[in-house]
Amino acid sequence: MKDLALSALDAVARRGVTYADARALEIREREVTTKNGKAGHVSSSESMGIGIRVLAFGCWGFAATDDLSQSGIQSAAVLALEIARAGTAARKQEVTLAPEQKYEATWVSPFQIDPFSIPVDRNLGVLLAVDAELRRVPGVSLAEASMHFERRRQVFASTLGSLIDQTRSMTGAGFAALSYKDGEIQRRSYPNSFGGQYQLKGYELVEELRLLENAPRVAEEAVALHSADQCPEGESDLILDSSQLGLQIHESIGHPIELDRVLGSEANYAGMSFLTLDQLGRLRYGSEIVNVVCDARLEHGPGLGTFAFDDEGVPAQATDIIRGGRFVGYMTSRETAAAIGQSRSNGCMRADGWERLPLIRMTNVSLLAGEQSLEEVFDVDHAIYMETNRSWSIDDKRYNFQFGCEIGWEMRHGKRVRMLKNPSYSGISTEFWNACAAIAGPHHWTLWGVPNCGKGQPEQVMGTGHGASPARFRNIRIGSAYAG
Amino acid sequence: MRGDVEAIFGQVVDAARALGVSEIEAIVAGSDEALTRFANNAIHQNVAERTTHLSVRPVIDGRTARASTNRLTREAIREVVAEAIAIAKLTEPDEDLPPLARSAEYQGVERWFEATARATPEERARAVAEAIHAVEAAGQTAAGIYSTGESAFALLNSRGVSARHTETMARFSITAMAADSSGWAKASACNLAALNPLELALTAARKAAGSTTPRELPPGRYTVILEPAAVLDLTGQMFPDFSATAIRDGRSFLRDRIGKQIFGENITIHDDVGHPLQSGAPFDGEGVPRKRLTLVERGVVREVAYSRQAAALAGAVPTGHGFPLPNELGEAPTNIVIAGGETSLEQMVVSTDRGILVTRLWYIREVDPYEKIFTGMTRDGTFLIEGGRVTAGVRNFRFNQGLMEMLSNVEALSAPVRASGEETYDMVAPAMKVREFNFTEVTRF
Numbered sequence: 059m060k061d062l063a064l065s066a067l068d069a070v071a072r073r074g075v076t077y078a079d080a081r082a083l084e085i086r087e088r089e090v091t092t093k094n095g096k097a098g099h100v101s102s103s104e105s106m107g108i109g110i111r112v113l114a115f116g117c118w119g120f121a122a123t124d125d126l127s128q129s130g131i132q133s134a135a136v137l138a139l140e141i142a143r144a145g146t147a148a149r150k151q152e153v154t155l156a157p158e159q160k161y162e163a164t165w166v167s168p169f170q171i172d173p174f175s176i177p178v179d180r181n182l183g184v185l186l187a188v189d190a191e192l193r194r195v196p197g198v199s200l201a202e203a204s205m206h207f208e209r210r211r212q213v214f215a216s217t218l219g220s221l222i223d224q225t226r227s228m229t230g231a232g233f234a235a236l237s238y239k240d241g242e243i244q245r246r247s248y249p250n251s252f253g254g255q256y257q258l259k260g261y262e263l264v265e266e267l268r269l270l271e272n273a274p275r276v277a278e279e280a281v282a283l284h285s286a287d288q289c290p291e292g293e294s295d296l297i298l299d300s301s302q303l304g305l306q307i308h309e310s311i312g313h314p315i316e317l318d319r320v321l322g323s324e325a326n327y328a329g330m331s332f333l334t335l336d337q338l339g340r341l342r343y344g345s346e347i348v349n350v351v352c353d354a355r356l357e358h359g360p361g362l363g364t365f366a367f368d369d370e371g372v373p374a375q376a377t378d379i380i381r382g383g384r385f386v387g388y389m390t391s392r393e394t395a396a397a398i399g400q401s402r403s404n405g406c407m408r409a410d411g412w413e414r415l416p417l418i419r420m421t422n423v424s425l426l427a428g429e430q431s432l433e434e435v436f437d438v439d440h441a442i443y444m445e446t447n448r449s450w451s452i453d454d455k456r457y458n459f460q461f462g463c464e465i466g467w468e469m470r471h472g473k474r475v476r477m478l479k480n481p482s483y484s485g486i487s488t489e490f491w492n493a494c495a496a497i498a499g500p501h502h503w504t505l506w507g508v509p510n511c512g513k514g515q516p517e518q519v520m521g522t523g524h525g526a527s528p529a530r531f532r533n534i535r536i537g538s539a540y541a542g
Numbered sequence: 543m544r545g546d547v548e549a550i551f552g553q554v555v556d557a558a559r560a561l562g563v564s565e566i567e568a569i570v571a572g573s574d575e576a577l578t579r580f581a582n583n584a585i586h587q588n589v590a591e592r593t594t595h596l597s598v599r600p601v602i603d604g605r606t607a608r609a610s611t612n613r614l615t616r617e618a619i620r621e622v623v624a625e626a627i628a629i630a631k632l633t634e635p636d637e638d639l640p641p642l643a644r645s646a647e648y649q650g651v652e653r654w655f656e657a658t659a660r661a662t663p664e665e666r667a668r669a670v671a672e673a674i675h676a677v678e679a680a681g682q683t684a685a686g687i688y689s690t691g692e693s694a695f696a697l698l699n700s701r702g703v704s705a706r707h708t709e710t711m712a713r714f715s716i717t718a719m720a721a722d723s724s725g726w727a728k729a730s731a732c733n734l735a736a737l738n739p740l741e742l743a744l745t746a747a748r749k750a751a752g753s754t755t756p757r758e759l760p761p762g763r764y765t766v767i768l769e770p771a772a773v774l775d776l777t778g779q780m781f782p783d784f785s786a787t788a789i790r791d792g793r794s795f796l797r798d799r800i801g802k803q804i805f806g807e808n809i810t811i812h813d814d815v816g817h818p819l820q821s822g823a824p825f826d827g828e829g830v831p832r833k834r835l836t837l838v839e840r841g842v843v844r845e846v847a848y849s850r851q852a853a854a855l856a857g858a859v860p861t862g863h864g865f866p867l868p869n870e871l872g873e874a875p876t877n878i879v880i881a882g883g884e885t886s887l888e889q890m891v892v893s894t895d896r897g898i899l900v901t902r903l904w905y906i907r908e909v910d911p912y913e914k915i916f917t918g919m920t921r922d923g924t925f926l927i928e929g930g931r932v933t934a935g936v937r938n939f940r941f942n943q944g945l946m947e948m949l950s951n952v953e954a955l956s957a958p959v960r961a962s963g964e965e966t967y968d969m970v971a972p973a974m975k976v977r978e979f980n981f982t983e984v985t986r987f
Contacts, residue, residue, distance in 0.1 A: 091870055094791075097633045098870040102625050103610035105595070119663075120589040124612045125544055134592070141576070141588045144663035148671040150584040178607075179632035199792040202870065238792030243911040323581045325685035326717040326726075327964060329904075329921075332986070413591040449907040451940075453919045458940055458985035460917050462909055480910065484940070484983060515579055515687045516589070539909040539917060539942050542763065542980040 059084065060223065062108055062126060063215040069135035070112050071217055075142075077113040077155060079216035081369060082106075083412035090178060091204040092185040095193065098202070100178060107412035112138045116152030117145030122413040156395040156402050158372055160219035165366035167226045168356075169260025173207035176261050181205050184264065185233070191273035192235045197281035203233035204253055205264060206509075212369075220371040228362065228521065229263040230256035230509060233273065235280040244283035244479065246464050248276045250301040251447050256507030256521060258360040279465055282477060289466050289481035291537030295441035295495075296483055297530045302463055303425065304506035304524035305447050310487035311343075311350055312423040312522065314456040315379055315387070316406075316513075317394040319418075328513050329454025332487070333385065335398060341385040344491030347428055350380040352389050354405060354421035359505040361523020363408075363421030370416055372405035379423065383492070391418050410518035417514045422505065424525030428497025435496045435530050436472040442536055443467040443474070444481045449539070452487075460484035462539050482539035490531060498527035543572025543694045544594040545614045547706075551698045553616055554598055557623035558700075565601040565642050566623070567699040567828075569866065570594070574659075575691030578666040583674045583684050585667060598626045599867060601642055604635035606868050639867075640828075640850045645702035648824045648831035648862075649816055654692065655733040658710035661690035669714070673743035677718045680747040686716035690734060697829045707823035713962065714739045717922055718746035722987065723756060723935050725749025726902055726922035728771060730962040732821055749901060749923035753935025757926060758984055761939060765897035765953075766979040767890045767927070770961035770971045772900045772920075777880065778966030779906060779916055780945050784813075784837050784845075785863075786852035787872025795914045795946075796843055805841040805949035808883065812836055813847070813863070813875035819960040819970045820877045827866035835861055835875060841950070849873040882972030883955030890954050890975040892930045898939070898979070899925040899932060906965050914945040919985065939981035951977045 059082045066080035085105045091098035107124035108131065119142030123134040185203040192201035211225040232254015234247040249255045249267055257263050298306065314331040318324060333341070344350075351358075354365055354374035365374055370392055377387045388394075389406040407416035428435075436443070444463035452459040466481030467474045485493075505525040512519055547570050558566040572594035579587040596619065597610040609626035611618055666688045677684035690712045697705045714737050715728035726749065727742040768776070780795065788794035813835040815824050825831050828850060835845045848856065849864030849872045863873040891899065901923030909915040920938045927933070956973040 093870045096636055096638075097868065099868050100607040100629055100633055101609065101868070102607070102629055103597075104622075105610075105612050107593070107612065117585065118588060120587070122589075122591040122593075124593050124595075137590055141590060141663045144578075144667040145585040145588050147664070147667035148580060148583070148585040148674055150582065177632060178629045182633060236791075236793060238797060238912075241798065241912055243793060245911075321582070322683070322685060322719075323586060325581055325683075325719060325724075326579075326687060326715060413593060415587055415589050449909050449917065451905040451907045451917045451919065453938060453940070453985045453987075454904055454921050455985075455987060457987070458919070458983055460940060460942075460983070462907075462917075482909070486986065515587075516575070516577055516591075516689070538982055539915070541942060541982045542761075 059211065059213040063213040066108050066110050066131050066135060067215045069132050070110055070138060073139055075112045075114045077217055078111060079214060079370060080108060080110050081212055081214050081412060082108045083210060083212045086209045088174065088207045090181040090185065092182065092189045093202050094200060095189055097182055109412045110134050110138045111415065112142050113153055114139055114142040115146050117142045117149055118153060120415045153393055154396045155392040156400060158218060158392060161367065161371060162221050163366060164223040167258050169227050171261035173229050173261040188233050188269045188273050191270060192233065192277040195274065195277035195281060197237050197239065198235045198277050199238045200236035206230040206253065214371055216371050218371065222367045222371060224366055226258060226365060227260055228256060229259050229261060230254060231264045231267055231269065233269060235277040237280045237284065239284045242284055244280050246276045246280040247446055248272045250506060251464065253509060256362055256509045258362060258364045283465060283479045286477040286479040289478040289537050291541055293533050294536050295438050295530060295532055296534040296536060297436060297441050297443040297528060299445040300502065300504045300526040300528055301506050302444060302447050303526040303529055305450055306461065307423055307425055307524045307526060308508055308522060309450060309452045310456060310459055310490065311379065312420040315389050316418045317388040317390045320388065321394060321397060327515050332455045332457050337385055339386055342383055342492065343380045343385040343488055344383045345494045346383045347497055348380050348383050348491050348494050349426040350423065351426060352377045352379050352421055352423050358422050359525060361422035361505045362507040362509065362521030363523040368405040368407045369409045370407040372403045375405045377404045389418050394418065408520055410520050414518050417518065419513065419520045420522040422523030422525065427500040427503040427527050430496045430498055432498045432502055432528060433472060435498045435528050436469060439471060441469045441530065442481065443469050457486050459487060460538060480540060483534050483536045484538040485535055493531045493533060494529055495532050496530040502527040547696045550596060550614060550619065553619045554623055555700060557620045558600060561624060561627050563600045563602055563627050565700055567599045567642055569597040570696045573691060573693040575689065577687055577689035578670055579687045580670050580674060581685040583678055585670060596622060598623050600627050600630050602630050604637060604639050605630045605633045606639055607633060608868065638851055638855060640854060642699045642701045643703050643828045643830055643850060645704065646831050648705065651816060651824050653709040653732040653821055655710045658690050658712050658734040659692040661734060666690065669739045673716055673739045676740055676743040677747045680751055682747055682750050683719045684716055688739060689713045695823055699829065703829035705825040705829040709821060711821065712737050714742055716743050716746045718750040720750045720754050723750050723753040724922045728962045730968050752932065753923055753925060756935040756937045758937045761981045761983050763978040763980055765894055765977050767894065767897060767899045768974045768976060769901050770959050770973050771963045772903045773971045773974050774961040774969050775903045775906055775963035775965040776916060777945065778969060779908065780914055781878055782874045784847055785872050785874045786846050786848045786856055789846065793911065795912050796846065800843050802843060803841045804843060804946050805838060806952050807840045808952055808955060809838055809841050809949050810881040811838040812879045813877050814879045815877040817879050817970055822877055826862045826864045828864050830860050830862040830864060832862035837875060847873040847875050876967050878969035880958060880971045882958035885954035885956055887956055887973050890973065891927055891932060894927045894930060897927040898936065899927055902963060909942060915942060917942045937987060938985050940983040941980055942982045943980045948976055948979065953977055
C-alpha cells in the first residue's frame with residue numbers, strides 16, 4: 059500500500075506539480091440482511107485502488123484507477139495532469155492552499171471484536187432471532203434486519219512529505235417492522251431508521267444495541283400505529299428523541315456550515331447555504347443553550363466522522379460551530395480556508411473511496427449535551443414528542459425543512475397521554491434552533507451515525523456522526539406534511 | 543474494462559469446480575468515466591475514474607451469496623469464488639431460490655458512441671468555457687458539470703447465459719445564478735452529439751434573468767406547469783412500487799390497486815428498454831431479457847415487474863426486471879416512458895390564467911407510503927403565470943403532494959423528451975399542467 063501511494067506520487071511529482079497527493083485504499087465490506095425469516099442480502103466485497111490528485115497550472119486534476127500495475131499508475135498520473143492542464147480553459151485564478159505540516163503516522167481505530175472474525179451464520183442467527191420476535195406480533199407484515207461491516211485502510215502520501223496510514227473499522231446494525239393494514243403502511247425501526255445505528259466500532263456494537271430485547275416493543279408499536287390518532291396540525295412545543303435530533307443537526311447545521319457550499323462549489327447540485335460569510339461571528343443561530351461542535355477526534359466518540367487525519371493530510375480537530383447560540387465556525391479544507399483568509403484547514407476533506415476526490419464533508423457535527431435532566435426536558439404542560447425519522451427534506455440553501463417521524467406521542471406534564479401516527483414538523487433552520495428551550499444532559503447523549511449522506515458530482519456517499527440528547531423546542535409547526 | 547471477460551469467467555468456473563460447485567454466475571463490469579465540474583465561472587473539480595470489478599454468485603442446494611472484488615489476478619479470482627462459496631454454505635437453504643437462469647435471446651440496443659467514449663478533458667473544458675461565457679455575458683454566475691464516459695457489463699453463468707451490454711453516456715447540467723434568482727437546465731444522452739451545452743446554458747441564464755426580484759406568494763393550491771425534469775423527479779419516486787415483491791411485502795402503494803383506475807385517463811406509462819431515448823441494458827440482474835411493460839394504461843394499473851423468484855411465487859412470467867441476487871427488493875422497472883400529449887409548454891402557459899411554472903424539484907422524500915404523498919421544494923426557476931404569460935419569479939415553495947391525486951389532475955401533457963434530473967433515473971417524460979398542486983410552505987428565496 060505504501061509503495062503504491064509513493065509510486066503514484068512519484069509519477070506525478072517528477073512531471074512537475076505545485077502540489078500532489080495520492081491515496082491508496084483497500085476496502086473490505088460485508089452485508090447481511092434478513093427478511094421475513096430468510097436470508098436476504100448476504101455479500102462480501104473488497105475494492106482496492108488509487109486516487110491521484112494534482113495541483114498544476116493553477117488547476118486541480120484528479121484521476122483514479124484500480125489498475126495497480128506500473129503502467130496503470132503511470133497512465134492515471136498522466137491523465138491527472140492532462141485534466142489539470144485542460145482546466146486552464148476556464149480558470150479564474152490559481153488555486154492556493156492554506157499551509158499544512160508534514161506528518162508521518164499510523165493510526166487504527168479501536169474495536170473490541172473484529173467484525174470479520176464473526177462468521178456469517180452467526181450474523182444470520184442474530185438477525186433471524188430478531189426477525190422471529192418481530193413476526194411473533196400479529197399484524198407485522200414485513201420484518202427486516204441487517205448488519206453491515208466495513209474496514210478501510212488508506213495510505214495517504216503528499217508532496218509535503220506526509221505519509222499517513224489509517225485503518226478505520228465500522229459496524230452498523232438494526233431492524234424494522236412494517237405493518238400493512240386496510241390501506242395504511244406503518245413502520246417502526248430500531249435503534250434508528252435506514253439501517254439502525256452505525257459507529258466506528260467492531261462487532262461489540264451489535265451486542266450493545268440489544269436488538270432482540272427491543273424487538274417486541276418495536277413490533278407492537280408498528281401495529282398499534284394503525285389505531286393511533288393522526289398527528290394534529292398546528293403549533294406546539296416539540297420534543298425530539300436524540301436520533302431524530304441527530305438528523306436535524308445534519309440537515310440544518312451540518313450542511314450549511316460546509317464552506318465549499320457557502321462559496322458556491324455545490325451550487326449546481328447539493329446547493330448553497332444561508333450562512334454567507336458576513337454571518338460568521340454575528341448570526342444568532344440558536345438559543346443560548348445551543349452549542350455545536352464539529353469534532354473528528356476520537357475523544358469525541360467512535361463516530362462515522364472520527365479519524366486521525368482527513369483525506370488531504372490535515373489532523374483531526376475540534377471546531378466550535380455554534381457557541382452559546384452564536385454562529386462561529388465553518389467546516390473547511392485547505393483551499394477554502396485560504397479563500398477566506400484563515401490560516402489553516404480544520405480538516406474536513408473526505409472522499410468516499412479511492413476513485414473519488416475529497417470534498418468538505420461533515421465529520422462528527424454534534425449538539426453538546428445540556429444541563430437539564432430528561433424529566434425537565436419533558437416537563438411542560440403540553441408537547442408533542444417524536445421519535446425516529448421517516449422522511450427528511452430541506453431546501454437547497456438550508457432554510458426551510460420538513461421532517462416526518464415514525465411515531466409521535468402527545469405529552470402532558472411529562473406523561474404520554476396518546477400515541478400519534480404520521481407525525482411531522484417543519485420550520486426555518488435558525489428559527490427552530492432559536493426555539494430550543496431544553497437539552498438533556500450527557501447521560502442521554504448518543505453519537506448517531508448517518509451512513510448515507512450524498513454530496514458532490516459524481517455523487518459521493520459518506521458516513522457522518524451526530525451526537526445529541528433529547529431536546530425541547532417551543533412553538534414549532536407540526537403536522538405540516540398532511541396539510542392542505 | 544480490464545481483462546478478457548471469457549477468460550475471467552473461465553477462471554471463475556474452474557475455481558468453483560475445484561471446490562465442488564457447478565452452478566456459478568459472474569458479473570464483470572467496468573467503466574471509464576470523467577467529469578468536469580465548474581462553479582463561480584471556473585472549472586474547479588475535474589476528475590476521471592477507471593474501474594473494473596468481478597462479482598460472483600454460486601447456487602448450492604438452495605443457498606446463495608455474493609462476493610466481489612476488483613482484483614483480477616488468477617489468485618484473486620480463486621479467492622473471491624472461495625469466499626462466495628464459503629458464505630453461501632453458511633446460509634440456510636431457501637426453497638424459493640431459483641436455479642441460475644438459462645440463456646435467452648434479448649433485443650440488441652446500440653448505445654455505445656465513439657465520440658462520447660473518446661471525449662477528452664480538452665473537449666469538455668472547451669464546451670464548459672463556452673457555456674460559462676454565455677452565462678457571464680448575462681451578468682450571472684455559472685456552476686455545473688459536463689461528464690462523459692463508457693461502461694461495459696457482462697453477466698455469464700454456468701447454464702449458458704452470456705449477456706453483454708456496452709454503453710456511453712454524456713451529461714451536461716448548468717445552474718445560472720443572478721443576485722437573487724437562479725435558473726437550471728440539464729440533458730443527458732448516450733451520444734454526446736445530441737447534447738448542446740451552449741443551448742442549455744442560455745436556457746439556464748434566461749430562467750435566472752426572468753426570475754429576479756422574486757415575489758412571495760402564499761402557500762396553497764395552485765395550477766402548476768411542471769417541466770419534464772420536475773415530472774421525472776416527482777413521478778419517478780413511485781416506480782419502485784411497480785414490483786411484485788414490493789406488493790407482496792406490503793410496502794407498495796399498488797397493493798390492492800392492480801387493475802384499478804388510480805390516475806386520470808390521460809396517463810399511460812410503459813417500461814421500455816428499447817425506446818430510442820432510453821438507456822441501459824436489455825437484460826436484468828440475472829440475464830433475463832427485459833420485456834416491455836404497460837404499467838399504466840389510461841390511468842389503470844395494468845402490469846408490474848416480476849423477477850424470476852417473484853414470478854415463481856405468483857405463478858407469473860418473469861419480466862426481466864430483477865436485481866442481481868441475493869437481494870430483498872426483488873425487481874423494479876427502470877426504463878420509464880410516460881406517454882405525452884400534444885400541448886406545448888408555451889401553449890400550457892397561454893392557457894393558464896393563474897399558475898406556477900416549475901423548472902425542477904428538489905429533496906423529494908416520501909411522507910406517506912400508501913397514499914404516496916411526497917414532500918420537496920421547487921428550485922432554480924419558479925415563475926408566476928398570470929393571464930397566460932409568465933410575469934415574475936416567485937420564492938420557492940415546499941409541496942406535500944399525493945401522486946395519485948396529482949396524476950388524476952393532469953390537464954395537459956407535452957410531447958415526451960429524455961428528461962434528466964437529480965432524484966431518480968433519467969426517463970422519457972412530458973411536461974404536465976396539473977391543477978390544485980399542493981404548496982404548503984414558502985422558503986426565504
